[in-house]
Amino acid sequence: MSAKLLELRDITFTYKTAQRPTIERLNAEVYEGEFLSLIAPSGAGKSTIFRLLMGLEQPQHGEALFHNNNSAMGYMPQKDLLLEWRTVLENVTLPLELKGVNKKEAKTIAEPYFVQFGLEGTQHQYPRELSGGMRQRASFLRAMIGGSKLLLLDEPFSALDAMTRLHMQDWLQKVCRDLNLTVILITHDMDEAIRVSDRILVFSSSPMSTYLELSIEEPHPRANLETLAPFKQQIMRQLFSGVDSI
């Protein structure tokens, strides 16, 4: 078992204008090097968890506790937010420049990753010249280049076509393992969660509080798609546990 990287301890959070909490007494742990997915109904509060982790909101009760000295996080939103007036390389080096690394050195640090991220040859192109999958890979490289070992991915592939999405899932899972990154992924897509994750937390309603935890052991079902079905059934049962009929 890997070491604990992050702990959510008894977190309760209510937006100022809301009548009831979005997160209530939530407890969860994240382990170093794992790929963890969160599945919950739309509007349940998944992005709010990311906002709390990034310190953009403060819980009224409880805390997010980091177990190592590096609490830096990379964040990748649904829309890639690449800056259209900067080249791909200049987009990728942005977090380094913001940390005070000079431009030349930032480029030297970023360049070697272009091959691993399937972006070789795009360094001096502009984002508009890239395909959707390439844009997401550039966005992902930008999220991790600052040295963050924890990445928060908020439905990063939802705008991609089905084929590109499948390629991206396999690629993402592999690159995270190779770079020993810890990932928390928000997704609506059960197949995606099962394909990429080591562990999945499934919430059935808001406020987000208790959840079903699925640990996906080896041999991983991504290796044999027919083995996805039992996991999918468990997720659906949990998601619809509060619903009388569909």
Ligand SMILES: Nc1ncnc2c1ncn2[C@@H]1O[C@H](COP(=O)(O)OP(=O)(O)OP(=O)(O)O)[C@@H](O)[C@H]1O
């Ligand atoms: N700044 C805010 N002020 C008040 N309420 C908010 C704010 N941001 C989000 N909410 C509400 O909090 C709830 C949770 O929102 P959140 O975006 O975290 O859900 P989500 O699970 O990520 O949704 P989706 O799956 O649709 O992206 C929603 O009801 C939303 O309307």
